[in-house]
Amino acid sequence: MPESHPSEATRFRFSMDDYIAVDGKAYRPVSVDRRGHILRGLEPDGDGPLAEFRHEDLYALHVDGRLTVRPGWLGAGAFQARRRSDAENLADLPETEQHTILWRAEWCDRFLQMEKDLPSMTRSDRAMTLAIPQIHAAVATLEAAWQGQGGRRARAGSKVAVSHPPSPATLRRWLRLYQAAGYNAVGLRENWRRCGNRLPRADGDSHAFALAGARAFLDSRQPTRRMVYDSYLAELEDENRRREEAGGPLLAKVSPRTFNRHISNLDPFQVQCGREGVDAARRKHRITAAGLQVIRPLQRVEIDECNLSLQVLLTAAGAWARLTAEQKRLVERTRAWVTLAIDAATRCIVALRVFADPPSSASAIAAIEMAIFDKTHLGQVASAQSPWNMCGLIEEVVTDSGSAFIARETKTVLTSLGIRSMNPPAKMPEMRARVERVFGTLQGHFVKYFSGQTFENVVIRGDYDAQGNASIDMGELNRTLVRWVVDAYHCSAHEGLAGETPASAWRRLTAKYGVTPPPDARTRRSVFGLSCTRHIQGKGVRVLGIHYQSPELQRLRRSTPEVEVRVDRFDLGEISVKAGDGWLTVKPAVPGLNLHRVTWWEWTATAADLRRRHADAASLGIPVVREALSTIRREGLAAAERAELGSPIIGEEALERAEKDLFLSFAFQDDGTRGADLLEGVPQVADQQQAVHPTPLAPARHGPDPADDPNWKHFQRDQFEIHDEDEE
Numbered sequence: 001m002p003e004s005h006p007s008e009a010t011r012f013r014f015s016m017d018d019y020i021a022v023d024g025k026a027y028r029p030v031s032v033d034r035r036g037h038i039l040r041g042l043e044p045d046g047d048g049p050l051a052e053f054r055h056e057d058l059y060a061l062h063v064d065g066r067l068t069v070r071p072g073w074l075g076a077g078a079f080q081a082r083r084r085s086d087a088e089n090l091a092d093l094p095e096t097e098q099h100t101i102l103w104r105a106e107w108c109d110r111f112l113q114m115e116k117d118l119p120s121m122t123r124s125d126r127a128m129t130l131a132i133p134q135i136h137a138a139v140a141t142l143e144a145a146w147q148g149q150g151g152r153r154a155r156a157g158s159k160v161a162v163s164h165p166p167s168p169a170t171l172r173r174w175l176r177l178y179q180a181a182g183y184n185a186v187g188l189r190e191n192w193r194r195c196g197n198r199l200p201r202a203d204g205d206s207h208a209f210a211l212a213g214a215r216a217f218l219d220s221r222q223p224t225r226r227m228v229y230d231s232y233l234a235e236l237e238d239e240n241r242r243r244e245e246a247g248g249p250l251l252a253k254v255s256p257r258t259f260n261r262h263i264s265n266l267d268p269f270q271v272q273c274g275r276e277g278v279d280a281a282r283r284k285h286r287i288t289a290a291g292l293q294v295i296r297p298l299q300r301v302e303i304d305e306c307n308l309s310l311q312v313l314l315t316a317a318g319a320w321a322r323l324t325a326e327q328k329r330l331v332e333r334t335r336a337w338v339t340l341a342i343d344a345a346t347r348c349i350v351a352l353r354v355f356a357d358p359p360s361s362a363s364a365i366a367a368i369e370m371a372i373f374d375k376t377h378l379g380q381v382a383s384a385q386s387p388w389n390m391c392g393l394i395e396e397v398v399t400d401s402g403s404a405f406i407a408r409e410t411k412t413v414l415t416s417l418g419i420r421s422m423n424p425p426a427k428m429p430e431m432r433a434r435v436e437r438v439f440g441t442l443q444g445h446f447v448k449y450f451s452g453q454t455f456e457n458v459v460i461r462g463d464y465d466a467q468g469n470a471s472i473d474m475g476e477l478n479r480t481l482v483r484w485v486v487d488a489y490h491c492s493a494h495e496g497l498a499g500e501t502p503a504s505a506w507r508r509l510t511a512k513y514g515v516t517p518p519p520d521a522r523t524r525r526s527v528f529g530l531s532c533t534r535h536i537q538g539k540g541v542r543v544l545g546i547h548y549q550s551p552e553l554q555r556l557r558r559s560t561p562e563v564e565v566r567v568d569r570f571d572l573g574e575i576s577v578k579a580g581d582g583w584l585t586v587k588p589a590v591p592g593l594n595l596h597r598v599t600w601w602e603w604t605a606t607a608a609d610l611r612r613r614h615a616d617a618a619s620l621g622i623p624v625v626r627e628a629l630s631t632i633r634r635e636g637l638a639a640a641e642r643a644e645l646g647s648p649i650i651g652e653e654a655l656e657r658a659e660k661d662l663f664l665s666f667a668f669q670d671d672g673t674r675g676a677d678l679l680e681g682v683p684q685v686a687d688q689q690q691a692v693h694p695t696p697l698a699p700a701r702h703g704p705d706p707a708d709d710p711n712w713k714h715f716q717r718d719q720f721e722i723h724d725e726d727e728e
Helices: 055-063 076-085 095-117 125-146 168-180 204-217 225-246 256-264 268-276 278-284 310-316 325-332 361-372 376-381 408-416 429-444 452-456 474-489 502-513 521-528 551-559 600-613 622-634 639-643 652-661
Strands: 019-022 025-032 036-043 046-054 067-070 301-309 335-343 349-355 396-398 420-422 530-535 541-543 546-549 562-568 571-579 582-588
Touching: 036 055, 046 055, 055 067, 076 168, 095 125, 095 168, 095 408, 125 168, 204 225, 204 256, 204 268, 225 256, 268 278, 301 349, 301 361, 301 429, 335 361, 335 429, 349 361, 349 474, 361 408, 376 474, 376 639, 408 420, 408 521, 521 562, 521 571, 521 582, 530 541, 530 652, 541 562, 541 571, 546 551, 546 571, 551 571, 551 582, 600 622, 600 639
Parallel strands: 301 396, 396 420
Antiparallel strands: 019 025, 019 067, 025 036, 036 046, 301 335, 335 349, 530 562, 541 546, 546 582, 562 571, 571 582
8 A cells, every 4th residue: 555644845955065045145055954954144245144944944945936046156166167158057058059068068078988987098199089089979979869850860861960079189178177167068168259369478488387386286285376376486586596697588477367277277186186185086076986876866867768558558457348449449559658757766756747749859858847846736636645746956867868868958958957967878778777667667567556447538539520539638647647656656665675665765865865956946947948039129028918027128128129038837927038148037017917926827828718708808907817817726727737747848839829829919907006916815836835034043134135136126116117119
C-alpha cells in the first residue's frame, strides 16, 4: 500500500557565494543547521545584520514568489563571467552569439573530459593536436544537429555548415577563460564589441618580466595582489639598476590593472595548487578530477523519452476486451511519446510529460522546466493523494544523444541555468540505467495500480460518427500516469534504495543536504518564457490585450522602437523586455490591474468569457474583468489546463493566435483604483502559507534595496503621462 504523510517543505541548500533576496532585501549565506539558515544582510556601506530564516519559511517564500536566489552570484568566477560578457546568462545574448558560445563550451567540456579520462592528455601543442580531430568529429555532428528545426534532425542530403576547429593555442585560451569564469559558458564571449586602440604600452621584455613577477601569487603564504605588485616594483627597480649599469635598455613598468590581468590569466588550477595545496585544488575543480558518487538530491538527473504503446497498456489493464471495434482500430495505430526525468540519488521522478507528437527541443525543454519547479498543483489536478513537491535547480542532466536533447535550444536552456549536461555515447543505456529501468517499470507494472475501467476512459468517443470522431484522451492518460508516479511509484519500496521508498529518500536526503532553490520569476521568464516581438508605443508594449509600461521602457523607445518580449505563462503580472544584453522588468500600465500570479490559461479563459458575454462593448471596466477572472479561478475552470497534462506545448504561435482571436479589440476602462489585486480574496495554491518575516539576530538597519533600479524607486505613476500622436 502507498504510504501517506503530510506535505513537507523542501529544504533548500545555499553556497557561500549565493546571492539571496527576500522581498527585495539582499542577503548572503552565513550558516545552516536543522532549524534553518542564518543570512547576513548586504548593505551599500558593508555587511548588514544577521537574520534567521527557518527552512519551512524559505520554502513558503519561494512558493509565494518572494525569494530570489542567484547561485554563485557573489563568487569570483561569476563576477569574471559577467565582467567579460556583460550578461548574466546565455539567454540574455543574441542568438548568433549563443550558437558561438555553445560551440566553444562544447570544445572545452569535451577536452576537459579527455583530460579526466586520459592521464596522458596534457595541454601541450603535441597532445592537443592529436585530440582536436577527435573532438571536432563529435562537435561537428552536434553542430549539424543544431541546424535542424525544433530539435529535429536535418533531412538526408541537406547542406549544413560546420565551423573550422580551433588551434591548440586558441583552445588553451578558451579553457583559461572557461575556468576563470567558474565554468560559466558566457565567459567565452568574445570582447570584439570593446574593440578600440589596444596598442601595447610596454614591450615584450617588460611584459615577460611582469608575468614572472605575477607567478609569485602562487605562494602557500597566500600574498595579496597588492603585495605581489609591490614586490614586482621592487624587483623591477633592482633589474633596471643592473641594466643601467650594463648600458642595456630599461624595462617599462606595467600598471596595476595590467599586472592584475596577468594574475587573472594564470591557470586557476595552478593558482589553487600553489596557494591552498593539491588536495584542495582537486576538490574545487572536480570537473577535471575523478567522478563523484551521486549522494545529493538533484545532483544528477537522467532524462529520456520512449514510445508508449497504448494497446499494450489497455490490454494489461483488462480494458481491451470492452472496447468497440472502432476504438480498437484507433488504439492499434496510436502511440504516445513519454519524456521522463528521474533523480539519481532518490529515484524520484521529477518530470513526466506525455505527448502525441514526436520528441522535439520543445518537449525536452518542457520536461526540464517541470523537473526544476514545484509540481504540487499537478498532483492536485490529477487527484493524487501524496504531494509531488520535488523541486530545485539541477546540477547535472544526463541524456542520450537524441536530437531533442542535443538541440541548440535545449543546450541554451541548460547553459543559461548553469546546469551541466552529459550525453553518453549511443548504444550505452547503462550510462542512464535508472531512467531506462523506470521505463520498463512504467510499461510493465503501473497498469496494475488501476482498474480496467480507468483505462477505458482514455479512449473517448464523439457524439456523432463514433468511428470518425474517436480519439485518445491524452489528458486522462497524463493524469493516470501522474497518479501512478505520485501515489504508487514514489511510495513503494525500491530495490535500488535498499527497500526505502523514493519519497522517503527525498525527505531524508533533502533534510541532510538540501537543494538549490529553483530560479526566480525573472530568470524563469528569460529562460522559459514565451517570446514575441512588439513595438513600443506611447502606452508601452501590448501583450494579450494588456499594456505594460515603465519610464525605462519609454527611454528604450527612443533608440529601439521594436523589442523582444518574454512572457511567463504562469504569471502575467510582469513581462521582460530585451534591452541590450539584459532585460527590463515591466508591469501593467492600467491602474487597478494587478495580474500577479494570474496564468495564461486563466487570462485567456477570462477573455473568452468576456468576449462571449460582452460582445457589443467597446471597452470593459476593471470590476467586470475582476469579477470574470475571480469566477474562472474560484471554480477552477482553468486549473487542468494550467497543469499542462496532455495539452500541447504553448509556443510563440499560440501567443500570436490568442492575440488575433481574443485580444485584437480587447480594451479596459480605468476605474481609478490604484494597484488593486484582481484576485484579492480568491484562494490560490500557495495562499495558505502564512506571511514570513525573518528573525533578526541583531538590530536591523535599513538601506536601499540593491535589487531595485534606483530610477524606478522615485517614479510615481501619476507623474508619468505620455501622449502619442499616432495613437490619439
